[in-house]
Amino acid sequence: MRIFTGMYDSVLRWSAHRRAPWILGVLSFSESSFFPIPPDVMLAPMSVARPEKAWALASLTTITSVLGGVLGYFIGVLGLEIVLPLIEEAGYLPAYELAQDWFITWGFWVVLVAGFSPIPYKVFTIAAGAMAVALLPFIIASLLGRGARFFLVAGLLAWGGPRLEPLLRPYMERIGWVTVILLIAAVAYFSL
Template identity: 75%
Template sequence: MGVFGTLYSLVLRWSAHRRAPWLLGALSFAESSFFPIPPDVMLAPMSMARPGRAMRFATITTLASVLGGMLGYGIGYLALEMVLPVIVDVGYVDAYETARSWFATWGFWVVLVAGFSPIPYKVFTIAGGAMAIAWWPFVLASLIGRGARFYLVAGLLAWGGPRLEPWLRRYIERIGWVTVMLLIMVVGLLSL
């Protein structure tokens, strides 16, 4: 079993835990402000294993993610000087500068697109706070963007349900490496 197969098995075990919704909420909150792993890694297997609860899981993920985004906004607004060295150390400085530039041009729409896309959302929450963009449009765009993404993931995997699991297990290594390559390309494009 490869790297992604091992991780997939681990996440499947976590998603079956009785406290999995709490872990999902905590992961969603943390990812929106400081943690590097997206909540989709738990949302997807939880939705696939328990299709009847997929929309509940998407709601937990969306609300916790938006709350985490509010924390990210607060970090950018109140403590940017303290976190800027961390942004530099983890290699997000180019993405942060790109986010600032995009905010100056597109504002609300940047948050909405960042909330839906695989671009690190935390970069945009911190940049939004640092630039003091309007609070309520920020929250609304976060709800729409994050909600659209997480309900789409949960809905598709609930629709596929347990019959999708063998296919996913068979192709998880390929999917994982393609995802890594796409993320590298996105980071490369953001740093131009």
């Protein structure tokens, strides 16, 4: 079953579209507050296809992600009662409760690490608002964490550029399935 190679080829084609940066920005904004797909799935191939624009794309992704994180923060401040059942239904409740515990213990550093890691960032943005974490430190930690992640992705793939693409393509199925398995394992871990 070859699913991921076709998706990879499609994303590479989309990355060359003139509206691709807009789509990347919307995806990045949405992922930080409510959408499940991380912007890396567009940022990475766009950086391979357009290495000369990698830094601009990483900046766009960082800024829109932080703005989406601020939306998630205000969802936590104003509408936690509404979104908590959705968090539970999506299977993120254990991660949300863990995020709350981590905020109590580590504060600023939790946002910084969550911004960089593959942990669902939206859970931390909503938890930060619900726990009334100071907004300015939240924004600074988000800029540092998200920026480090997206500039690393864009920089590595721009550095490899077009010569990296033929090396990645044969392994797309394996990379895709390993990612799915890791995601399932993470969800199972946080659900238990």
